[in-house]
Amino acid sequence: ATVKNNNAIAVTISSVAVSGNFAIISDGCTGVLAANSSCTETVTFSPTATGAATGTLTFNGNFSNSGGTSSLTGTGTLLAPTFSPSSLAFGAVTVGTTAGPSSITVTNPNTLPLPFTSATVSALSSDYSITADGCSGTMVAPSGTCTVSIDFTPTTTGARAGQVTFVDQGGSGSQKYALSGSGKAP
Template identity: 30%
Template sequence: MKTRGLRAVLAASFLFLASLLPTRALAQIIDVSPPSLSFPDTVVGQTSAPQTVTVENLDTNVLSITSVTMVAGTEFAVLNDLCTGANLNQNQTCTFDVEFAPIVTGTFADDVSIVSNDPSSPTLVPVDGDGVQPEVTLTPTSLSFGNQLVGTTSATQSVTVENTGTSDLTVTLVDLAVGTEYAIANEDCTTLSPIAPGNTCTIDVEFSPTTTGLLTDDLEITSDAPSSVDIVPLDGTGIQPATQVTPGSLNFGSLAVGNSSVPQTVTVENIGTATLNIGTLTVGTSNYTLTNDTCSNAAVLVGNDCTVDVVFNPTVAGPLPDTLNIPSDAPTTPDTVTLNGTGLNGPVASASPATLNFGNQQVGTTSTTLVAQLTNTGNQPLGITGAPTVVGSTDFAVVN
């Protein structure tokens, strides 16, 4: 009994003394290099180059690695993992890679979690990176050219393309959807690409309408921005004058040479969509003259008109056709008016025969009657104002 009691006392004493000794901490047996990863700016939708992490066993005990995973796992990923399931002896290593693939812009951070038999497991490797992308901002967002005369070219209007994103912008194509009424006069967006964040380029557009009416198109800017193709709507109106000449012809009938007709009026109306600019009105011969001319060298506003009077004054007999020419900037130029009139000679009295020869006649007797015929060979009526008489002799007499 005494021996048992002594042993119990000694055992209790030993345990008490052991409790007073300092406790030895468990040693860390895992080493990670590098301890953290920072990725360069990576364009959204693209994947960075992988970065490698090396894991080493620093202890004499075997290091058993259970898993290597991302804590969040949305923007970063583990690949080429040679560590999961590895049992590393002292100074042995394994590796795994991490890549960064941002799906939106911004700064991102995550941790690689390495679960092992290390006393401090899980071991965390912080990772971070910025997701960047270009962004296109257009100023202005549309171009309106207003009214432009058909067949002419407008002044250029400019669109500024600014990279308001966080990475370089590459413009690959600047084009027009249709390209018949509009043209790209100049652009430096493709030549300046890549365009750094905050920088700009310029596109100059001009309007050359080939027809009247509202004409539209789209300026298309293709780039590596998320929008891919940015569009600037274009609009403008093609305008031009149009003439309506009334009447289309004038007929003056017949008029004696040397006389002048009553004036007849021609009206020129602008029925188009632009001011009508008229040149000098002309006729081809001197048989017609223009008076009260308000059209020559006039600018006739839309919906307005001008007039000119035409007078027929024949210089010779016969049909005398002519044309009134009306030059302008209308597409129908020159407009024409057909002129017709006939010149007439005056009446012409012609006697036949020209002389009457009575021969010898005995004094106191009366000869046989000789007849003279008077004919109007002109083309106007001959007015006879009195009976024929013999002038200069009493030996002759008119009997009928």
């Protein structure tokens, strides 16, 4: 925030205060502000919850609008979950037979719980299926994990790509996880 002294004389800014989930990281305004000059306050935002947050930056001193405020706003979001392994590769599997289940471990990297809505598979025909879903409809604790297990049953020969879409409140709200495998002749 930049403050300008439009007066022909210097003013004294005795204090600068901040409220909400905001903090001053660089105070360039407390003290004497010369006539027709500016100063800058640098503020950081550290949300403690998701969603919109507000605060104020208040300037006090020997000027007519002492106690004047500047509004601060920010939006708290969560980081996207991480996955282990980074993708699932089933390799070559005989058409009509099943490989798996193979598990995807999903980790919440946030300091707040991460709500999961669903995990769904999209693939060529019905080659991939979720056999166990420990993520959908759960609230994963900070640094906690949940697991989704996948089977691969190729319906024809050749490469068979797929993905699991995780819907949660982290990152963009939808994370894509790659699945690969190929069908081989019996």
